Amino acid sequence: MECIDSIVSSKINSCVEVIIVDDGSTDNITIHTLEKCMSLDNIVVERLQCNHGVQYARNIGIAKSNGKFLMTLDSDDKINNNIDGGSYIDEAVKVLETDDDVAFVHCYSEMFGEYSGMTISSYPLNESLIL
Incomplete structure (x- = not known):
């Protein structure tokens, strides 16, 4: 529930729409939190x-979204709310709205649960694959 807690406790200044897709949870704590x-x-x-x-659950969420920008989180992700002046979401929105040359933003992720620590992509950045 750390993921949902990080969203609910966020001090987000940007106007956001949060869509949570529960992919068939049977855990009572999860169901109670979603309710x-x-x-x-x-x-x-x-x-x-x-x-x-x-992927099915993510596509359901994408289809329901109405916003200008989209951010996906998995159940083992959480938002960093310890950024001066706001949250990661506010910083991402600011970059996307002020720089027309930026098509998307990404960040390092901190895992929790069974695996913990910072994630580091093992894939090299190749701009031609993005454009």
């Missing part, structure tokens, strides 16, 4: 009856 989220104004919870996999 609490349903009462919050800026959070939409879509509960799937059974597990379809991460």
Whole structure:
């Protein structure tokens, strides 16, 4: 529930829409947390009856989104709320809105749970694959 807690506790100044897609959770704590989220104004919870996999769930969330920008989080991700003056989301939105040459932003991720620590991509950055 660290992922959801990091979203709910965020001091986000940007206007955001939060879509949580539950991919068939059966855990009572998760279900209870999602039910609490349903009462919050800026959070939409879509509960799937059974597990379809991460890509299916992500595509459901993307289809429901109405925003200008999109950010995906998995259940083992959390938002960094310790940035001076705001959150990671505010900083990302600021970059995307002020620099027309930037198509997307990305960050290092800190894992928690079974595996912990900072993630480092083993894939080399190749700009031609992005453009």
